[in-house]
Amino acid sequence: MMKLYHFPLSGHSHRAWLFLNLLGLEHEVVEVNLAQGEHKSANYLRLNHFGQVPVLQDGDTVVPDSNAILVYLAKKAGRTDWLPEAPAAAAAVQRWLSVAAGQIAAGPAAARLITVFGAKLRPEEVIPRAHAILALVEAALQGRDWLVNDQPTIADIALYSYIAHAPEGNVDLSGYPQILAWLGRIEALPGFVAMPQTKAGLVA
Known part of the structure; x- marks a missing residue:
């Protein structure tokens, strides 16, 4: 059986867990206690040298x-x-995976790191970065339901978690109607599982 090592409040972890569930693949979830440094233990570093x-x-x-x-x-x-x-289409998916690892990580994900985990980042820098990429995603969704095709791809899954939880980092989604509708479509997919919401930022 597949085993997923994850942390429940990590959007990176959630996208992997969400996709396992959307595919209906049998798996075991193993929670990694980041607060206790389990991700830096010798056993875990054998799985991932980056400790993530x-x-x-x-x-x-x-x-x-x-x-x-x-x-x-x-x-x-x-x-x-x-x-x-x-x-x-494969190239378009890869492009959005790069966005997930780049602008999404530096924007909505970073803003949430401040409020949820106390990261020493500057809100006045990361929140505008979040809105800059959200504006581009909003434009990409004009006239279409999904980012790449007329059906969801892993591009949609890669972007979902941190955009859905952007309000926890004080990033307001109310000005992005296309994104809000897209989030709803993902949440309506059979097998969808939600990431736990924290009482932080705009949802505090």
Whole structure:
């Protein structure tokens, strides 16, 4: 059985757990206690030298990094609906995975790190960065339901968690009607599981 090492309040962990559930794949979830430094223990560092969550263990195969896990699971399950084979669509998915690792991490995710985890970042820098990428996602969703195709792909899953929880970092989503509708479509997918919400930021 696949094993997912995760931390419940991590959006990176959530995107991997969400996709496992959307695919209906049998798995075990192992919580990594970040507060106690389990992610820096010798045993965990053998799984992921970077000391980060999540990590997927599938038999002898170990896959660190949330976006890599999305790719692995889609390929493992043979789900070309979630990860298209066509060159242009595959490239478009990769582009959004880069956005998830770049602008989303530096914007909405970073803003939430301040309020939820006490990160020493500057809200006046990261909140405008969050709105800059949200404006681009809002524009990309104009006239379409999903980011790449006429059905969801791992691009949508990679962006979902931190955008959905952006208000916890004082990033207001009320000005993004396309994004709000898109979040609702993801939450309506069979097998959807939510990330725990914290009483922080705008939802405090």
